[in-house]
Structures are given as C-alpha cells and as structure tokens.
Amino acid sequence: MEQLHSLYQSIIALLPNSILIHGQLICVSLLLLVVIFLFSFSKLRMDVIAIFAITAIIITGILSPAEALSGFSDPNIVLIALLFIIGESLVRTGISYQMSEFILKAAGKNDIRIIALIMLSVALLGSVMSSTGVVAIFIPVVISIANRSGIHVKKLMMPLCIAALISGMMTLVATAPNLVVNSELERANLQQFGFFSITPIGLGVLVIGLIYCLISRNWLISPKQAQEAQSQPKRRKITDLIKDYKLTGRAHRAQILIGSPLIGRTINSLHLRSKEGVNVIGIERWRKFRKVLIPVNSAAEFRENDVLLFDFEHAEAEYRQFLTNNLLEPKILRGEYFSEQVKEVGMAEVAILPESSLYGKTLNEIDFRSKYFLTVIGIWRNHAPLESDNLFAEKLEISDTLLVCGDWGSIRKLQAKTTDFVVLDFPAEIDDVAPASSQAVPALINLAIMITLMVSGIVPNVVAALIACLLMGATRCIDMTSAYKSIHWPSLILIIGMMPFAIALNKTGGIALITDLLKNNLHDYGPYVALTFIFLLCSCVGLFITNTATAILIVPIAINVALDLGYSPYPFAMTVAIATSASFITPVSSPIKTMIVAPGGYSFSDFVKVGVPLTFLVLLADLLLVPIFFPF
Template identity: 85%
Template sequence: MLSEHVVKLTEQLQTLYHHIMALLPDTLIMHGQLITVSMLLLAVIILFSFSKIRMDVIAILAITAIIMTGVLSPTEALSGFSDPNIVLIALLFIIGESLVRTGISFQMSEYILKIAGKNDIRIIVLIMLSVALLGSVMSSTGVVAIFIPVVISIASRSGIHVKKLMMPLCIAALISGMMTLVATAPNLVVNSELERANITEFGFFSITPIGIGVLLIGLIYCIISRNWLISPKQAQQAQQSPSRRKITDLIRDYKLTGRAHRAQILTGSPLIGRTLNSLHLRSQQGVNVIGIERWRKFRKVLIPVNGATEFIENDVLLLDFAHSEADYRQFLTTNSLEPKVLRGEYFSDQVKEVGMAEVALLPESSLYGKTLNEIDFRSQYFLTVIGIWRNHTALETDNLFEEKLEVSDTLLVCGDWGSIRKLQTRTNDFVVLDFPADIDDVAPASSQAIPALINLAIMIVLMVSGIVPNVVAALIACLLMGITRCIDMTSAYKSIHWPSLILIIGMMPFALALNKTGGIALVSELLKSHLYSYGPYIVLTFIFLLCSFVGLFLTNTATAILIAPIAINIALDFGYSPYPFAMTVAIATSASFITPVSSPVKTMIVAPGGYSFMDFVKVGIPLTILVLLVDLLLVPVFFPF
C-alpha cells in the first residue's frame, strides 16, 4: 500500500510540474529547466561534501530526480547503463584482479625492496614508477587497493614512516591516469565527448607525453616534500618499528595457541546437508568454522564459508575451538566427526590456503557500537573474526562475537587469501592494515602469472593498434584470463567496483541535461564574451582551474562529465582546435590532489596513512599549480591551437 501511495504522489508532483511549465513562455521554461538542473547539481555537490549518504546512492537519487522533472526522458537519463565506457571500466577491474590473483602485484613489492633497500628516495621513485606503470593499464583504484598493503609492508621493513610513502602512492595513482587513454574513467569520458561532437578521438598514447612530463615533476615534488607531513619524532619512531610480522607472530600476539583443529565429517553425521547458520555452532557450542577442505576434480581445495555454506560427507572442517580438550572431544562425538592431524599452530602450516590479516575500522565506519553477530561478518565477507586488538592487547573474552566494536579496535580475520584480499575494496568501513609476511609466497593462481602477462600484452596491443574497439580488446583479455584460469567467474564479478560504476552512470545525465537546457551554450557564451580577447593560453588556464575548482566537490569522473562538453564547445566557438582543451580536461581531472573526497584513490589512503584533510591541502595546492604549468607548456606543443 505504501509503495502505491508513493507512486501516485510522484505522478501527481510530476503532473503539477508540467502544468506549471506549460503556463510559462518558452524562454522562461528553458531557463527554468536550467535552474532546476543547476539546483539539482548543487544539491548533489552538497550531499557529496557532507559524506552522510553513499555516493552511489546519491547518484541514483540524482537520476530519479532528473527524470521526475521531465528535463530528460527515462531513456536519456539511463543511457549510461549502455555506454561502452562503463563496460570497459568494469572489465579493467577484472584485469586488475587477475594480476592480484596471479601474484604479479606482490612480486613487485619484493622487487622494490630488493633494489631500493632502506633509502627513502629510491623507494619513493620505485613505488611511483611501479604504480604509474600498472595504473596505465588498469583502474587506479585497483592499483591503490593492491599497493596499500605493499607500502605498509615496505614502511615496516625499511623503518620509513608510512606517511612518507602513502602520499606518493596516491599521487602516482592519480598521475597514472595521464599515462594512457584507458588508464582512468575521465579520459574515456573526454573521448566520448569528442565522439559525440563528431570529432576524431584521441589515440591510446595521445596523453602519454604530457603524462610523462607530469610524472617527472611529481617525482621531483614528492622527493622534495617527503618530510613535510611528519615530525622528527614520528620519523624516529618509524625507524625503531619492528620488522614485518608473520602468521606465527599473530598467533602469539592474539593468544591463539591450541585453538585450531581439523575434523572430518563421517557418514551419518547430523551436520550433513545442514547450513552453517542453521546449526548455530558458534553460539551454542563455541565452535568457529574457518574453512572447509573439499575434494573437487581430483584435488583438494579450501572452500570459503558463510552462513549459507552446506556441509557434505567427507568434508574436512578447519575449526577454531577455545574451550577445553574434553569439550572438543564431546563435540566430535556428538557430531560424528573424526579428528585429523594438524601440523603447526593455528593452521600456520597451511598458509597457502588459510590466511590472516589485521583490519582497522575507518573513522567514518558504520560498524562502531555493533557486535560481530549483528554485523554478520562471516556471511558478508566469507571470513571469521578470531581476535580483537584493543588498548594495546588482545581482547580476552568468553564470547568475542557479543563484544561491541570500539573506535580503536583492530580485527584479526582468518580464512582463504582470496576473501582477505577482497576486503581491500571495502573502503567505507575498514581497511586491511597489513598482510603477514607469509603472503609473499601465496597467490591463488600463481602458476598462471605468465599467461596473465601475455593476456595483458594482447589487450594493450589490440588497444594500441586499433584493430578492435577498446571495450572489445578488454573483453577479449578478460575471456583469456578466464580460459587460462587466471581468474574465476566469482572473483571476476566480485572484483568490479559497482559503486564507482553507478556513480559515473548517475552523473552522466547532468552533462546531457545541461546541454539540453542550454547551460553549456550559456557558459560558452559568457566565456566567449569575456575570454576570447585574452588568447588560447588564458582560456586553457581557465578550463584547468575550473576543473580544479569543481574537483574540490565532485569526483574526477563527474568533473570530466560536466566540463568536457563545455571545453570542447568553447574551443569550437573560438575557432580553436578542440584537442588541447579536451586534453586539458583529462589532465586537470586526474590532477585532483587538493582534497581527499574527490577520488576513491585519496579516500582509501587517509586511514592507513594517518592523514588529515589539511595534509592534502598542504601537498595538493603546490602540486596542482605545477601540473597546470606543465599542461600549459606541453599540451600546445603536442596539440596545437
């Protein structure tokens, strides 16, 4: 009933809006619609800046509001869902996950430490070059997710404060968007605007010369500014920090000794055919199921578990049991289980299958004040929380899952490595602080590293040659990744960062609405009357600064969606080539260094780097000015007016 009333109310409001519009002159209607779109855009910016509502939810609300005003039809407002660039971005997430699963990404961290040792300048240079190279062919968000634990590990081993390294990681990830056409979504948005204006699109490496210049300046700047954000005391504390911990250290620190067991389900067991949720093993018998060893296609694999996991005969259960040995024997007898040999403490000898990681709650996490039972952590993430670090010690309690989470808590999670790695994309509530050193030898598809590199090379060759469209090249690479077992379908679907895609789709209608209501033409006319006499360099500077200003509030993708058509329209009206102006939009939107809210790349490093809002302002403003100078110097050389 409530939904019917909402639908009727929506229809009545829309009818009233159209009746009012029908009474107004055409010119006033046009400006009225422009004002409506502008107010909606302002509302979106305000909602983004407060960060009280998820950005993808705001994007969906924006689409709904634009349709209700009648400025765009449902087909126009939802056209982003059929945009090839959206599909391309999703496919690049899958390519990035393939590189993680095959161990290529983590081999890079070993290489960096081997070459750079403990020299902070060499480490910064190698991190930035590695991130820029990897980010040139995959999502910068994915690159940062890969490199956060790598950078934390390097900081721990080298004795360099993590603040020195995390900001260069962020800057390099943003600059990586200037390396190739497919490196970041704004580039694809700009290219789409050129295509929409019936102008020949940029090539795969069109942006690369400017990107190399910006990267060089960024490297020099990060070396000079590397000590700006840390005090001498912080630097000294970092040098005294212990070496990177292993799983055996986590077992000791969290007091897990003696709690791990293996047991096989025998014929007639009451567990057979039952799901984990229906058995209530944790609440009634104090047993945590960490994973299941199960035979598939003549080999034994570790099955991640959640509440819906169903037990079958001959499953070998990996169990966490904190009570007495007598209680454990009683549990085995009651459930017709046979104990199996367990070598090493708490699955430490099964490190290739069973992993651990420490997870810190982010300041804006929605999990504070909730218990682990309320969160249902295992059902959401296929992992079990086996310890909580609170007030500088492991929390000792009879019922860990009834403890309410506090601000300073660090959670120790256990399960398969694939599920642990996927936690890196859960940026709203927590971040993986560090992987134990044991992970360096672990990758779920490590034997497929060479095929993964070959598949990546095939995609790049296809994109550079232009034999097929970029989205088809990425699709071919994803299919090859699947055929060569670099990634499975479950991991592929989970690797796609859906909120980012929805955000992009939700902001696309604003560019179309501003164009349809005359907003872009109006801005172009205003700029034409005020800027034309100053020459192309001043216009180029204005476009860059406009992108930087809008980028303080909106994501770089949303900024490109709004500014790219304006920049191209201005260039055509002034009689200039559209390419330098379109390229400046691509460069400026990737150079969004000033605030931590305009890109997931920056948001992800705030907590692990220990940064404040002003840290980004302090580093971001000078760097933005330097990138502007590089843009003014190089863009006209490669793309004459």
C-alpha cells in the same frame, strides 16, 4: 513518486519554453551545488549521494528515467567492472605481490623512493594502455606495499591516481580525450597531432607532479589518523608466532640424494617423528619445470631430489647424524622457521572447542596430519608454549591452542572444520599469499593480450577487457565467486550517479552559455589570457563530468576561439588535452579517482586539498611549455 512527478510535469507544461529552459538550468545548478555540499561534508557515503542525484534529476523532469539511468549501460562502466576482475586475478596469481616485492626491494621502506617508483611505473605503463586499467592493476600492489612497509595507504594511493592521470599526457593514445582532440582537428581540416606531440609537455608535468606528491605526501594524514593508525592492534605475523612458541633454530631444509633409504618410503612407514624426532612440514618437488610444495600426510612418499622441510628438536650433532644416515644434503634456509617460504608455508593457531571429542587424546591418536595435511608444531597451554620431549604423546586439555604448519591451502580449509576446533586468526602474511600462484604465467599472457588489443585498437577497450576476463576464468586465474566479489560496486554507482549531469548541462544550455561568454569577452586580451581561460574552463566543466565528455564539449570551442582571435589552434587544442587529463580536484569526474576513494579511505575534501594547488601548477606548466612546442 509517480504522483509527484506527474504534478511537476503538469506545472512546467504551463510555462513558456524560454522560462522553462532557464529554470531547468537553474535547477541543475542548484542540484549540483547540493551534491557538492553533501560531498564536502562527508556525512553520507558518496554512492548514496549519487543515488540521491539520480532520483532528484528524474523527479524534476530535467531528464527522463532512461537518460538519467543511461550510465548503467555505458561501456566505460562495464570496462571498470571488468578491470576490477583483472586486478583481482593478478592478486590471486601472485603477480601484484611480486610487483610490490620488486618495488620494496628497490626502495626499501623509504616512502619517498616508493612514491617515486610507483609514479614512474604507472606513468610509463599508462602511456601505452588504458590508465583506468593501470590503476586497477596497481591498487592491490599499493595496498600490499602499504601493509608490508607500514606506510599509511593514503600516502601512496593519491600519487598512484595523479600519476595515472598524468600518464594521459605521455602519448597520443594514452587517454580518450587526446583522441577526441585529434578527431576535432581532422574535422576542422587541420593537421593532426603526432604520436609523441604531447610527450614533452607530459614529461614536464610528470616531473612537477612527482615533486608535488613528495612534498604533499603527509597532507592528507591528520595527527589523529596517524595516532589511530599507530594505536590500532597489529595483526600477528609468522615471526611473532615463531618467537612466542620458541621455534627458533628448529627448522631445516635438506635434499634427498641418490641412494637414500628414504626413497620410495612413506612417512608412516619410516616413523621419523617417533624414532628420529623429525617432523616433516612439507616436500618441495619439481613438476613441469616449476617447484611446488607437496602437502604431507602419513601416506606421503619420498622421491629422489625431493627437498624436505622439517622440524628437528634435538641437538646439532644428532641432526648431522640424521643427515648422514639418510643421505641428505642440507640446503640453505633463510629466515627462522620457514618465514622466508611464506608464500608456500604458513602457520595458524587452532583452538579446541569446548564440546570437542579431542580432549584427552594425543595428537598421534587423532592422526591430525593424515586428516588435515598439516603438522602441529606447538601447543599453547597455561599462558605459555608447552615444552615436551614428545609433543605428539601429550594428551590435549581444555583451553589448549595448537599451532599448525603446512601449505596455505590446507590452512584455509581448516575454517570449514568447525566440529572440534576453530581457527583463531590467520597471520598477516596470508593477505599476500596467492591461491592461484601456479597460474601466474597464464595471467601475464592474458594481461599482455588485453594490453595488445587496447593499444592496437583492433577491438574496443571494453571488448579487450572482456576477452581478458574470459581468458582469466578459462585458465583458472580466478573463479566466479572471486570475480563478483572483486567488483567495487560503490565506485561504479558513484560514477553512474554523476554521469547524468553532463547530459543535463548540455540539454539545459549550460555549456552553450559558458561558450558564448568566453567568446564575447576574450577579444581584448592576449593569447596567454585566452589559453588560461580555456584551461580553467576545462577544469570547471570537468569537476563533475568525465574528461572525455569535457574534451568533446570544449575542444571545438577552443579551436573556434583561437581562429576567431587570429591565433594558431594547436596550442589551444593541446591545452584542452592537457587540462582534461589534469582533472585532480574532485573524485567523481574520472574513474581513475573514483576507484581509489575506498581503498585509500579518502574524502571529497582530500581531493580538493591536493587537487587545487596541483591544477594551478599544471596550468603554469601548460602556459610555459605549450607555446614553446606549439607557437601562437
């Protein structure tokens, strides 16, 4: 590569400067077309194409290696990586699950209501904090909603992206391009926009975007994809296990009252399983103003006011007698066999390995609960659940599968116990279980600190996110392993790979050429035509460079064009703010769009299909609304 680069440099050193500049502009344009072509056909991964772009732009000598690789040191890239970590922290602490649960309770499984709630929530939150941060928070929420509602994730992730982009039109501080526009007005000795100057236009665009997303929600799902989604085998759920193992009606929940003979006694000393047919699954106990599930083993000791979760195999009359004898008060249990306690109580199937030493032994002999803090509640043998009056006295046989029940933490630990058995598969509910649910309050406080720092501007956004990440780690909301795994490196590489085009277009005179053409050809037309050209210029330039970079390049052009043509500069400056946030057409011009490519399973053409019509709708809204609030 070094020899090729040296040869190229030797050749271009012999060319006149004017030819060299135009030649490099042509080269950048051709390279950009090649990248667009590769993106469009989706034959290669987008991050691979981005690496190709970086390599090509260095080999051609248009940019130095330092310039082409400058994206790796860009604060915005670091910010996006940190926001991935923040999003994972919200997943691990259960906050994203709670948000998705709230939306599903409010909207049911109706895709129209779900899309509307997601978009309104994102637009509201994005009006006061980084829209990139909002997307990082909502990606796991949307994935959870898609998994639990059965709605294809492609229907939900694109509206999330569009709402996040539109949120930049809600307030002056909602996105960086708005601040760039305001700074340029100040530099030109013009009155700056107010905090809510852009809000009326933004609300109009939000209504249009919401209606458009509802109409276009099925555009990206082909009949083949819909058929594949339906034909894919569904992961088993806890309700399936309850049905298969015939556990319906066996689960109970009861509180230990004052004076109960159970108080101070251990499970082992009471022999509840052998004498009463009671199989204790877990103990709900209050600790530091919150209820926790205590994993049980033979040495677990009962306390006053403990709530027992237990399996009872006998008749109703015997169950009532057991409650009376032990001073227990029955409590409401929603759902079959603790299915409503899925955040605390889980199930999994465990297969006995062929070389296991457990064959021929009973569950009592193995003392499964004492070793693994889990209770065996069913045995699958000969293609059916084993029906036995005393399950724990049954000797294990080859090909037996055990159904275990208990807290999710203990179930996850079974994966490491490979000597005698292996976990066959976890039920689908484990995806929504938060391993750090006890740290939800600290996570919310950390998130609030980050939002406050971002809104107030006390520190740069990247520093605010860094502080939040450090606090998430310090409060045990996330560990280092999970933090590194949460960062979606292909998305970062994609953004980094496209950033050099902004530098190259500016360096080779491409932007200046467009500016001159625009100024020289708008004198004979009215303000609406000029405004349309400014909007379309922002859209074209913003196809492959960030909206902030687009605003930096275009807003001085827009203000100068307006003043040269004798119009007020404010509608033109506001149009730049609107147009830079309305960059819907490609996935590489904004981190917001890049972040949803992988989770949503989108291709380059998906963004074009949805983005082009929406861009023109926003253009019409801009032409109708901006002159009303900012006359020419």
